[in-house]
Amino acid sequence: MKTLTTFVMACFIMVVGAHAQTADEIIANYFENIGGLDNLKNLEGMKMTAKVNQGGMEIPIEIYQLKDGRQMTKITFQGKEIMQGVYDGETLWSHNFMTMKAEKSDAEETANFKLNTNDFPDSFVDYKEKGYIVELLGKETIDGAETFKIKLVKEPITVDGNQQDDISFYFFDTENFVPIAVQSEVKTGPAKGQTSETTMSDYQEVEGLYFPFSMTQGVKGGQSQPITIETIELNPTVDDAAFAFPEETETEEK
Template sequence: MKTIKLLLVALLVSATTTINAQTADEIISTYFENIGGLESLKKLEGIKMTAKVNNGGMEIPIEIIQLKSGKQMTVINFQGKEIKQGVFDGETLWGHNFMTQKAEKSDAEATAIMKLNANDFLDPFIDYKEKGYLVELLGNETIDGTETFKIKLTKEPITVDGIEEADVSYYFFDIDNFVPIAVQAEIKSGQGKGMTSEITISDYQEVDGLYFPFSMTQGVKGQPGAPITFTSIELNPVVDDKLFEFPEETASENKDDNKN
């Protein structure tokens, strides 16, 4: 009798897991349908977003470029200066130092993480099964007064400070519109290590038949975040690959410094 009970429990757990997986799949499938279709998204080769970040009442213009090839960058226009951050040419990750204004390459771990993230052009849920990602429906949760489906997304492990760690994020899908309105994840390094990052997402608008959020707030859960308002989104922009390359002048300066 005890064996039968154990088998029944095992079958029940297995069935519940399968139902949750199917339900998560259905939520994600409906999400893609509602924003214009998965196949249409997969046809895109790039995206350029122009936005303004509200930092303590000061609006800072930024431009974000992401290409299907993995190349990407964020350009910040601050006090008349153009500062590039998170620039990735497919192999090298670099950005300008805010103090010196010089371009600096990121370390090997940060570059490796960027290479993994480059596989998620536009959305990590695109072809998530083929990429080996796992999704799990954890139930419902209320976010800022809105009822949502909470889905756990587990991607490939990342290495932080020499230690392999799970790469887990939690997505909150509006139960009425089936679109994400928030994303949460543990901060793995830096001053906020151990805290939870939170991105809230809203104001989905149509761009050439596809829907994208035009408003976001990024920050730490439970604390005021930095609002980002997108003013324009361009699909399949023409972008010069040279914009992603590490500046030759900086590379030459580094060689000269090493000689000295």
């Protein structure tokens, strides 16, 4: 009888464990652990103040993301403000690092960027309603930590006129159910075909929600840029004019 009871209990644990490891369950636990899905969905915007370590030099940046899709990143370098990835809802633009002039992105890049604005504040919010597909691929060790590997498939993006699947792989820590890494294939540019990797750690509370305050961005197996988040402000007040493309005046052109 004791042997039978032990066997039944072991089977029960296996069934419960298998259920807890479905993709939907992992994502639900993730939302619960970082402060609740409803609280995330109530966010109207975020402002992050951070420093990027570039070759030992710390460069201050500010990142703005709003629920209506508007975004921008402000980089302060050698006394100059350099705007990158500024989107006002229609136009995507950035400063050219060489000429310091504002330049609009082409139609393809703008369309792809606009797709991602649906993901504020998190790609997994309402993922089923958005038609995204999630799949648990098993477990994988990332930087010594055991993780659940989840495949996320979003709307197709356009690359050189051709549609391609937009696929990312998220690695959720098996203890805390928070993502500690995200990987995806680089579709364009010098690193095309390689795997981009973003790592996240040092989750801290901000008004009842938890966010990573330490990150790295780069190519898997290659160089990466450490990013230290200093402050996160929820629902900030942002001047609408900050997102507008700066039209050059006749005097500036001369």
